[in-house]
Every structure is written in C-alpha cells, then in structure tokens.
Amino acid sequence: MKLLKTPIASKLPDLEPSIFDVMNRVAVETGALNLAQGFPDFGVDPELIRLHSQALSDGHNQYAPLAGIFSLREAIVEKTESLYGAAYNPESEVTITAGATQALFTAIAASIRPGDEVIIFKPAYDHYEPSVRAHGGVPVLLQLDGPEFHIDWVALDLALSERTKMVILNTPHNPTGTVLSEADMKKLERRLSGTNILVLSDEVYEHLVYDGHSHQSVARFPGLRERAFICASFGKTFHITGWKTGYCLAPEPLMREFRKIHEFAIFCVSHPAQRALKTYLEKPEHYLELGDFMQRKRDLFLQAVSGSRFEFTPAAGTYFQLLSYGNLSNAPDREFAETLAREHGLASIPISVFNLDRQDHRQLRFCFAKKDDTLKRAGEILNGI
Numbered sequence: 461m462k463l464l465k466t467p468i469a470s471k472l473p474d475l476e477p478s479i480f481d482v483m484n485r486v487a488v489e490t491g492a493l494n495l496a497q498g499f500p501d502f503g504v505d506p507e508l509i510r511l512h513s514q515a516l517s518d519g520h521n522q523y524a525p526l527a528g529i530f531s532l533r534e535a536i537v538e539k540t541e542s543l544y545g546a547a548y549n550p551e552s553e554v555t556i557t558a559g560a561t562q563a564l565f566t567a568i569a570a571s572i573r574p575g576d577e578v579i580i581f582k583p584a585y586d587h588y589e590p591s592v593r594a595h596g597g598v599p600v601l602l603q604l605d606g607p608e609f610h611i612d613w614v615a616l617d618l619a620l621s622e623r624t625k626m627v628i629l630n631t632p633h634n635p636t637g638t639v640l641s642e643a644d645m646k647k648l649e650r651r652l653s654g655t656n657i658l659v660l661s662d663e664v665y666e667h668l669v670y671d672g673h674s675h676q677s678v679a680r681f682p683g684l685r686e687r688a689f690i691c692a693s694f695g696k697t698f699h700i701t702g703w704k705t706g707y708c709l710a711p712e713p714l715m716r717e718f719r720k721i722h723e724f725a726i727f728c729v730s731h732p733a734q735r736a737l738k739t740y741l742e743k744p745e746h747y748l749e750l751g752d753f754m755q756r757k758r759d760l761f762l763q764a765v766s767g768s769r770f771e772f773t774p775a776a777g778t779y780f781q782l783l784s785y786g787n788l789s790n791a792p793d794r795e796f797a798e799t800l801a802r803e804h805g806l807a808s809i810p811i812s813v814f815n816l817d818r819q820d821h822r823q824l825r826f827c828f829a830k831k832d833d834t835l836k837r838a839g840e841i842l843n844g845i
C-alpha cells in the first residue's frame with residue numbers, strides 16, 4: 461500500500477506496549493497460571509446473566525439515552541447517598557460509561573488543555589499519564605513514600621501551583637493495594653480549598669476494602685466532591701470486566717462538559733447491560749458482600765505463600781497483592797516476572813513500569829480474584845522458588 465507523505469506526528473511517541481498485554485501474552489504462550497491482569501477466573505452470578513438475557517429478549521436492543529437509562533442512574537445515586545452521604549442529581553450529575561476507562565478518559569478530555577499540569581501519584585495505574593499527555597497536559601509525577609506508599613504532603617505542596625488543573629486520586633490503589641485514610645482526604649481537601657483545581661477520583665475498587673478499613677470516597681468530602689469527577693466500574697464490582705460498563709459522578713457544571721465529550725466519544729453504552737445492572741443493583745448485598753468475599757481470597761493467597769521467601773504487607777484494598785522478592789534475586793522485576801512465568805508457570809505484573817523513573821523495588825503484583833484452587837496452585841509455585 462502507498463504510504464501518505466505526511467504520517468501522523470505521534471501524540472504518544474514514547475508509549476511502551478501495555479504491560480497487561482505483554483504479560484497476558486506470556487501467560488497464553490507458556491500456559492502459565494495467570495495472576496497478571498486484574499480479572500476473575502471464576503463465573504459471574506447466574507442471576508446477573510439471567511437479567512442480561514432477559515433484557516435482550518425483552519427487546520432492549522437499541523440505543524440507550526446518551527447519559528444512560530434513568531433508572532440505572534437513579535439506582536447509582538441512591539447507592540452513593542446511602543454509602544457516602546452525598547446527594548447527586550440523577551438527571552444531570554451521573555453518566556453511564558463504557559467502563560471506568562472511558563469515564564477517566566472523558567473527564568480528562570473535558571478538562572485538560574495544552575500546558576495544564578496534572579498531579580499523578582506514582583506508582584500509578586497506567587491509564588492516567590498517556591491520557592493527560594494525549595490532550596497536551598503535563599503530568600507532574602510524585603512518588604508515594606516508603607513501604608506503605610504514603611502521600612508526601614511536602615512534595616505535594618511544592619508541586620501545586622497556578623498551572624495545576626487537576627489532581628488524580630486512586631483509592632483503593634492499583635497496583636499497591638493501599639487505601640487513603642479519612643485524614644489523607646481532609647488534608648487534600650484543605651489544600652485544594654479556595655483553588656480551581658479539579659479532582660479526578662478513580663474509585664473502581666470501592667467495595668474491595670479489608671480489615672475494617674472503610675472506603676474514603678471523595679463523595680464524603682464536600683470540599684473535594686464539589687470539584688471532582690468520580691469514576692466507578694461495574695466490571696470490578698460484579699466480576700464482569702468484559703461488559704465494559706461503569707459510570708462517572710460529578711457536579712452539574714463539570715458533568716455538562718463531560719457529556720459534550722461523551723456524546724462524540726461513544727454517545728451511549730450497551731443498553732441490555734444497563735437494564736440488567738439496574739435490577740441487580742436493587743439488592744445492596746450484591747456489592748456489600750464483595751469485601752468479605754475478596755478478603756477471604758486475599759487471606760487464602762497469603763496463607764498459601766506464607767511458607768515462601770517472598771515478603772509482603774497484606775493488601776488493605778483492591779484485588780492485588782504485592783510480593784517482594786528481594787530475598788530471592790537481584791534481577792530487575794521485568795526479568796524476574798518473565799522467568800517466573802516462563803520457567804515456573806506463574807504470570808504476574810512487575811511494578812517498576814508504574815513507578816517514577818521506572819524505580820525497581822523488586823516487587824510483583826498478583827491478582828487474587830481467582831478460584832481457591834488457582835490461588836493454592838500459585839502458592840505452591842511460589843513456595844518452591
């Protein structure tokens with residue numbers, strides 16, 4: 461084929477292949493047990509499958525409204541109010557999206573202009589930085605501190621300036637499994653008070669919080685909520701990552717701009733999925749029981765690796781557990797993860813790719829949203845190294 465004389469000048473010239481794709485490919489190629497990408501290997505609640513089939517046979521096969529079906533938006537608003545005490549207007553302050561991914565991207569597209577600075581805490585989920593750069597924004601990267609990944613408040617104070625447009629938060633945190641505390645949120649609230657700085661809050665693991673911690677949604681803090689896009693994922697909450705459904709909550713003036721981009725990015729999201737989710741949300745136990753269910757999986761995994769030479773702090777949230785292998789090897793984490801998959805049959809995610817300057821602390825991330833048997837087999841492999 462004849463090539464154009466002027467190729468596209470890449471908006472993301474330095475983007476490396478997704479680590480999730482890379483490690484998934486290794487897992488498929490080698491037949492390794494896959495604890496790399498974050499998705500469950502167990503089935504979905506048959507009730508949810510039935511509701512989806514029902515929606516198809518009931519004829520909900522044409523476009524949904526731009527913002528999503530109203531009854532699902534109402535259900536989300538009720539859930540948010542009962543859990544976090546925050547009142548959102550279902551008409552104008554919630555939009556159903558194609559997963560949290562599209563919610564995050566749309567919020568960034570609606571807000572960021574060339575030269576705007578965006579604070580991102582590292583290690584960070586790999587979505588944020590490229591999305592900010594694609595819109596001409598300038599990521600300002602701050603490494604989270606120490607083994608517990610605390611926010612360095614002094615570094616944050618130095619980084620905040622007239623040019624700061626947005627701070628991106630993620631709690632519970634992927635990839636570290638840590639959660640922000642109420643005190644953290646209040647500190648941030650105080651710092652942003654009196655500014656026009658926006659908050660983009662990625663809360664896809666809101667229901668995966670353990671050991672008596674509670675999820676500190678931005679929605680609980682009026683001084684944050686007033687400036688925040690909150691992004692959530694049904695994929696993570698109901699074990700349906702392949703449905704790619706989620707939502708965004710934001711005050712009306714922010715949501716107005718969000719919807720202007722949403723309209724042209726996607727217009728609307730799968731209609732039958734929305735019908736099924738609306739009915740499924742009517743029973744709060746469907747999401748309230750998730751924390752206990754996944755904490756049991758975390759404990760099973762930790763029990764299974766307790767005889768190994770890997771070190772860990774139990775994840776306080778998410779379905780990811782970091783394991784440190786510094787006692788076993790000095791190999792860089794990407795190399796160690798490759799060897800673990802190719803020679804020992806267990807796929808994981810190396811953490812350096814998410815860190816500032818690719819700092820390598822010899823840590824791997826393992827997804828424990830897996831069948832008990834998968835977790836026990838993973839433990840046997842790790843114990844044998």
Ligand code: PMP
Nearest residue numbers: 559560561585634664693695706
């Ligand atoms: N944010 C974080 C922190 C995630 O781990 C994920 C999972 N892929 C997403 C956003 C995207 O969620 P979704 O699959 O709903 O697009």
Ligand code: GLN
Nearest residue numbers: 480481496497498499634
């Ligand atoms: N959020 C999931 C993870 O962290 C999947 C990410 C992806 O495939 N982009 O593993």
